[in-house]
Amino acid sequence: MNNIFEAFNAKHLKSEDIVRNFVSSALFLETAQNGHTILVGPRGSGKTTFLRMLSNNTLPKWDEYIKNSYSDSIDYEGIYIPGDLVWGEMINSLESAGLNHQYSESFSYTAFCTHVFINTIESITIYIEKFRVKMGEEYISKREDDIYDAIMSIANTLKLSPGKYSLSRLRIELYKTLNELGEYSRYLSIFGVDKLDILEFNQKVPYAHIDLKTTLESIFNAIDFAFDNPEQRWAILLDEFEIAPKYLLDNVIKNMRSSAKKIMFKVALVPCGFHQEIKSQTSSINDYSVVELWYVKNGESAEFCKNLVKAKFNIEDPVTVLGSTKFSPNYKDNSKNWIKEFNSLYSKDLSFREFIISNNIDFENEFDDKFATSSLVRKIAPVVAFRNAFLNIHGKRKGRKSLAEFYSGWDAISRISEGNPRWLMSTLNTLLGRTGEKRIPDSEQINRVKISTDAYCAMLSTLPLSNNMGLSTGQPIFELLEMIASYFNKRLIDGEFKAAQPLTFTVDDKVDSNIESSLMIAWNYGAIVAVDTKNTFGTYDNLKGMRFRLSFLMSPKFELPVRMDKAINLSTILNSKIVKDTPIVEEDSNSIKQRSLF
Template sequence: MSQGFLEPFNAKAMSFADVARTFVPSTKFALLAGPWNSVLVGPRGGGKTTLLKMLSAEGQAAWSGPQADEVKSTLGYTGVYVPSDIAWGTMLESLQRSGQNEQVGILFSEAAFVTHVLLAVANGIERHVRLNPVRRGNDIVDGELRPTQTELEVAIKSIAALWRLKPISLSPASLVEALRLRLLDIKSQAHLCASLGPEVVGETAVRSCDYLGLDMLEATSQGLQTFDALYCRSDHRWCLLLDEFEVAPMHLQQMVLASMRASGGQKLLLKVALAPCGPEVLYQRDVAAPSQLNDVRQVELWYADKAEASEFCKNVFLSRSQSYIGLSGETPNNVFGTSAYPVVDEGEEAEQLGLFAGATRAAAKQIKHHFVSLAEKDASFVRFLERKGIDLTRELGMQPSDLNGNTLRKVAPLVAFRSAYRGRSEGRKRGVKPFNATYAGWESLSAISEGNPRWLIGLITRILSHADPGQLPVPVPRQTEGVLWNCQRYSEMLQSLASEQFHSIKTSASVFQVLEKIGDYFHDRLVTADFVEDPPLSFIVDNDVDDDVENALRIATNHGAIVCFESAATVGGYRSLRGKRFRLTYLLAPIFKLPMRKSKPVSLSAILNPPPVERKSEAKVVESPPEQSGAWKQDGLF
């Protein structure tokens, strides 16, 4: 099977040096990086792994970007990256299936997790000693009196005792090796318990493993206190960077989040990456959850408004453009041009005003054409024009000082979109290709990416890999082919999603079919229903929506398919989607033929269960998907 072109950009598979080489810091990074406990919440591909790797000691050492020195001088801790391991969960499941007591399974999976953490810490200790070797005699190195070999061995012996290890020698490397052997032993013992059953080896195995029950926070903190005392820096802090922690069993998530209540002012900080919608049972047990006000800062890797992501997207492009012939030093607007229609969020009047103020005569003529064309086939639009006193025989001025200028400017993109899809017969649609002009130009590409670095890189890579560097801006057809290719791959991924996540988010509803109903509803309201200035393009999950649909949307949220307008009030993400307002990701806009704007909301139950008269007016045209260039997939993107 050939490799998807974006798989190399998945930070999980990249070295720390490679991640640092192309790293672009964002406002989210600044919120995450400080000396405090953090929960990093974001959809798949949102950049969680990149941010955590860049906070590690290895990532910081490899980073030489413009802001690197400033961040390094203020970080105040040594970051230890801890990747996730699905064995934490599968070990527990296999023991439970074999009939073992649940607590036995919890002990073994917790021991595997603690050992992974200690192994990452031991690697950090070994790295520090390698970079700061012990002294010989009374030599002072770089102004510091470093420990002697004897003092190092005493500290290693003490740490080994704290961690219940028996290393073959008193060196950091032996700590690492002993922990690797322990991981093998844990998996071996768990497999034995699962294979032979509880009557044969259950209690005996538990008694023989003296490391079972070792407390992660206490064992790590005590070991690091011993090590830092060796280097006369007892006030130094460390930070565990726990990646993809949503795959950890529930008891581990509860244990770590509860630890945040106690770790803020101590030796050890915690930064944990989670999906936006974790298991609903996360706080249903008697566990004290941390507070966003007092214990932890929650950083969410999505943007309800595009303006916050625009500068980040620009910097991502500039960091990549140097690898393309002829593009070094070019701005994204030079390369992709300006979008033909504004990507307007609520409250962005100034941006929309500027777009129409700078419109060329040809563009102004095209806008007028859309108004006239729609009036010829849409009686409801004619009634709207009459109510507003808009005369299409006159020039359409769109400045605030012009008659109806604000109204015309607001509806112009909607008029163009509706005109492109509406048929001559009342309530019918045309079987046309997507309104491609909407999805080309830098502003559109930036919005479609949602500030998700992997999505943006995928769009840029696909477009530029087939573009002529001597022809700038890249032609609209070339851009739209690249956009539609990426959007189609994303749509296919959503169609193949499993109906269960984390053993508690279960649904009998198809995730993509729920999204499809929402997208089709918005398109129909925009094209076939009576014309209005502000058609709904966002939705609220109301109480009439059943649990199956809500769980389908929770899975969709974890994959970035819908974007929530409100921040999660609960540490660790959304406990419930009820009452929350969402929009479809702009990456699905070309699939469902939608403009990229938020607009007013409608209740989700009204979308899924429209009244009969509305259902009757719908007329759906099924079109062939855009042509797919190449047979290979880009699984690493999503």
């Protein structure tokens, strides 16, 4: 696999690998609670890992599941269903050939249901094996007739006529149904709707009119009766469901309106898309819980990242091998560096010098152990170091090939990662996978950070603008991010020195729908992060009034500090002379090559 990020996508990992590197969190336990759940987060934020961990193929392999008595609180059998683009592509192909919308949706619905049933049969097989291991072979033998009757009942429910009744035979028949459905769909797409025969349609599209929840309840009741376990609960874990056609999501949400007595649904979605329309389709917010999978506070992501490194690399303290970031907020331990930066900027930056004088700041005393560093100096110190790095002895901007002092060291790397496990693992795997406790040079760290960051930005630069998870825009996503980043960088380095510089933006009323849709797509891919918002899932069809910052994943690319600061209206940024006078940098051949890395 030549994609450095996809190599760490939980969708492609073995369950043993997921368990080995899994780090639990409050968000995971919230997702795992008994009841319907909508799990919201950008691509790469860990939604797939959560759902796969909850599947009965993975969860029992996790030591913590037994040790911490999670088996008491997670008392359901989870069935993982990966998203499949075929569900939507089948509709588009058939309708392009002229097939009625109701018929095309029936093909897609049957494909979706068949996928669910295949994974359900596999999970029931694991469920029975758990009884075999726990209760012994004799227990299973005594219930052999009941299990056989259950399998016959399931076959009848699924309209299957296998030559022999067994779970493996049912699975084979379901794959056969899926193959015949695909062949029939392609046949009609090629030869046209005139070839549609109602009898053949009813035979090859067998689940067009079933109710999914009722059908699943029949299946589960049959197998639970066989084991005299009528209180057993089951969870359908639907991953990447933003790629499913809208009517499929409507169908699932409708099922989530009822109580989760026997079956619960846990659905993973990105923040924005047509699925935001579900807000008017549920009876109340109590129908399901919403878990938003992003870290608002730095402390939350730092703890997660540290635990992930411990689980993956068996390193208790990442600082021992990556060191501390040079300009960390521990001012007293790093006082010489800070005094040097303040003196350097003071000597060459008139604007900064005037700021120091007007605020009567004695920065050498501020960093002395005898005195407490004032809040104003603590606030401006990161800006001083960053601004100083870009100005020459004459106070003019200079080019920088490397900014290792800002983007290497454990503090910086963990913050840049945004708690995104896929980015963090792709960055650290090469660095930490070959070291014991040896300190890794900053130059190696920054090189690896740039590879991961450039790959991420290359992916963003090629995002489709039309029907991207239900969103369309005429504004290229990465171009918009570049404009915002350029404004922030130039205000920070070239503008008048101020204690607070804009590093976040608010989507104000003057921002048009085209820009807003571009931001929604950027959010879905983790390129922007919501800040201090009271909005919740179900209201993200409109970003007006929401405050965002650019993801730290792009900070090394855009040469921005890994921190937040005051907000400015987005329309002010886009209409500013700074942005209008900034040419958009054409993508170089190196960036084009890196598209394949993400």
